[in-house]
Amino acid sequence: MEDTKSKTYNLFVTLLEGKTLTLKFTAPDVSASSIKNRLLEITKIPLHHQRLVTGTRQLKDDSVISCSSDVPYFPTVHLLLRLVGGKGGFGSLLRGAATKAGQKKTSNFDACRDMSGRRLRHVNAEKKLEEWRAEEKERRLEKNAEDFLKNLAKKGKKGTGDAEAEKYVAKYRAESERCVSEVLDSVKEAVSGKRKGPAKKAVAQSKG
Known part of the structure; x- marks a missing residue:
């Protein structure tokens, strides 16, 4: 029977920059504190500052991970950094606020962090940005359609305005011609009245 101590057990650790580091151990059981020291x-x-996560479970210093002798590989461990924060972090504060008397349950967890330490509002903002970029072509088509309809509306209004202006000009010309005609008639009457005045005076003197 082969001695288990002569075997080598591999542990893959994913670092912060995405690289994978391989640690070798001689025992099928290893504690989180031993991994941190390595x-x-x-x-x-x-x-x-080290925070170890395997799957969805965070490893404490006294946590132990194991592997079988048939498969000499430990579960993959992710190395993260501890985040500086207040008591329990924003997530605990938000959850605690919902349990206080007289307060409504909150549904906004944007201040919380995911397993990689990123704020949820930043993750959601990236998703919205990707959706916005994907819909860019549709927005361009809608913008072109709106511009086309606006141009048609402007042309229609412009034609109506020209017709009304022409009617106003025609009416103004007719009124101007009528006024000029009345002025000429008045001048003619005034001139003819002055000419008749001296003749009547001469006739009156001859009779006297």
């Missing part, structure tokens, strides 16, 4: 030697990241 990572401290390689990455120089202090122990109190």
Whole structure:
């Protein structure tokens, strides 16, 4: 029977920059504190800043992960950094606010962080930006259609305005011609009246 101590068990650790580091152990069981000490030697990241996650479970210092002798590979571990925050972080504060008397339950968790340490509002903003870029072609078509309809509306209004202006000009010309005609008639009457005045005076003197 082969001695298990002579075997080598591999542990893959995903680092912050996305690279994968392989750690070798001689035992099928290894604690999180041992992994952190090995990572401290390689990455120089202090122990109190390291946060180890495997799957959806965060490993505490006394946590132990195991592998079978048939498959000499441990579950993949992700190395993250601890985030500085208040008591319990924003997530705990928001959840606690919903339990207080007289307060409504909150549904806004944008201040919380996901498993990689990113704010949920930043993740959601990236998703919205990708959707906005995907709909860019449709927005251009809608903009072209709106511009086309606006141009048609402007042309229609312009034609109506020209017709009304022509009617106004024609009416103005007719009124002007009528006024000029009346002025000429008045001048003619005045001139003819002055000419008749001296003749009547001469006739009256001859009779006297």
